Amino acid sequence: MAGVDGGFKARIVHMILSNEAGEALKELADRYNVDIPKLEVGLPKGHAHVAGCYVLDKVTIFVASGEGLTNPFLILHEFYHHLRSVSGRHKGTERYANEFARDYLKEYKKRVV
Numbered sequence: 645m646a647g648v649d650g651g652f653k654a655r656i657v658h659m660i661l662s663n664e665a666g667e668a669l670k671e672l673a674d675r676y677n678v679d680i681p682k683l684e685v686g687l688p689k690g691h692a693h694v695a696g697c698y699v700l701d702k703v704t705i706f707v708a709s710g711e712g713l714t715n716p717f718l719i720l721h722e723f724y725h726h727l728r729s730v731s732g733r734h735k736g737t738e739r740y741a742n743e744f745a746r747d748y749l750k751e752y753k754k755r756v757v
Contacts, residue, residue: 651755653748653752654751654752654755656668656671656716656748657748657749659671660719662714665714666683669681676727678726678731681698681704685708686706687708688706695707695718696708696722698729700729705722716748717749724737724740728741
């Protein structure tokens with residue numbers, strides 16, 4: 645995942661905060677050379693107690709409510725699951741998904757504060 649500059653990361657976070665999660669996912673997919681995941685509000689069966697999830701067989705990031713569409717940590721965390729899933733290395737990535745999202749947020753905070 646190296647090679648993604650801080651300005652790009654900050655812009656992605658800004659896009660998500662600005663209710664442009666779909667566009668942010670397009671740019672992320674392009675940057676990481678993967679298909680764009682779909683984005684849906686509402687959780688699939690069996691995921692009632694989470695803020696969001698990624699479902700590989702649907703290639704979809706689900707968020708529990710519309711508020712999740714402007715939550716950069718949530719969107720980036722689930723995008724990481726998409727990224728790892730399409731690479732065939734999905735297992736054991738929860739901690740890394742958190743780190744991926746935090747790294748983007750850190751770059752945003754550097755430029756906003």
